[in-house]
Amino acid sequence: MNWTVPLTEISLTDGDVEAVLKTLRSEWLTMGPRTLDLETAFAEFAGSSHAVAVASGGAALHLACMAAGVGEGDEVIVPALSFGADPNAAIASGGEIVFADSTSPMRPAIDPEDVERRITKRTKAVIAVHMFGYPADIAALSEICEARDVVLIEDCAQAAGALLPDGRRAGTAGAMGCFSFFAKTQLGAGEGGILVTDDEELEARLRSLRSHAMTSVTWDRHRGHAETYDVPDLGFNYRIDEPRATLALSRLARLDDAIGKLRGVVRTYRERLASVDGVEVPFTDAEVELSGHFAFPVLVADGETRDRVREGVHADGVQTTFYPAMTTLTEYGRRVSGEPCPNAEEFARRHMALPLFSSLTEERIATVVDALARLLQ
Secondary structure, three states: OOOOEOOOOOOOOHHHHHHHHHHHHHOOOOOOHHHHHHHHHHHHHHOOOEEEEEOEHHHHHHHHHHHOOOOOOOEEEEEOOOOOHHHHHHHHOOOEEEEEOEEEOOEEEEOHHHHHHHOOOOEEEEEEEOHHHOOOOHHHHHHHHHHOOOEEEEEOOOOOOOEOOOOOEOOOOOOEEEEEOEOOOOOOOEOEEEEEEOOHHHHHHHHHHOEOOOOOOHHHHHOOOOOOOOOOOOOOEOOOOHHHHHHHHHHHOOHHHHHHHHHHHHHHHHHHHOOOOOOEOOOOHHHHOOOOOOOEEEEOOOHHHHHHHHHHHHHOOEOOEOOOOHHHOHHHHHHOOOOOOHHHHHHHHHEEEEOOOOOOOHHHHHHHHHHHHHHOO
């Protein structure tokens, strides 16, 4: 369908394209020097000691769980409002998932009080998702996890460039921060991801696990730094390739500027929606200034209204989406028999995400808001 206002638009520059073409012409396409350049630049950008680039955000989460020591019998607390990569990472590491509720439908972020209530002696890790790019309450979660010797992992797939209230970048407060280069993310390269950590032992384990746990990689052997390798552990092919690393690195230089533009778009949306009856906008104005703005969610009265409005705005050429609660999905329902997560489930029923991208004009924002207002009369 040709959308009048699509959910997102990917903005690549001629410089991005030329950088990738230069990489392709270099004839070195697997993980190598440009990946190292990306890791150096991203660690500096994030304010972290180390960065380890990988094949996807999901791969980053899986490696984080493994590096945290998640194994058989361990529990990992995951937000009920998140993405399948989070519970999947815990399960793939041999752990069991425990879902935690959101704070409220108007603040659809993992609730520290609910996390604390669900921690048991089997809890190995908590995955805090910065949903829609808005930072979770990392200060409270850090305090809870440190007091109970639980590893805090930040899922920043939707939050590259976001800020924590203390001024640090999202991803640097937990033991590890996991980012995605999926096409719709702030550093979209199609696929890919990266982890950050200040812990040298974690970094070494992450680097080992991402490439079959080999003691040397192809780039080392190509440069004559090693002739062979050993395999002292079980790892995976979670390597990123050079073209994607190059594209992510090229876009990184413009990330803060792009997020600044996204914040402007969100402010305009919030101003225009303030006069529309039947719409609630989650999060606060202060949180807008911290978010990385992966998506712009709004709430309507109920699920029936949400579905009717989405059908109407789609007919007008405005694309929307929504995110289900993990507790309502078949595979996770088979694995979890704990308490419900009513705030996350209510948010999932009532919300929709409106178009959001850095080049979204006021005219197109008006098109979206006018369509919503007409359908909610």
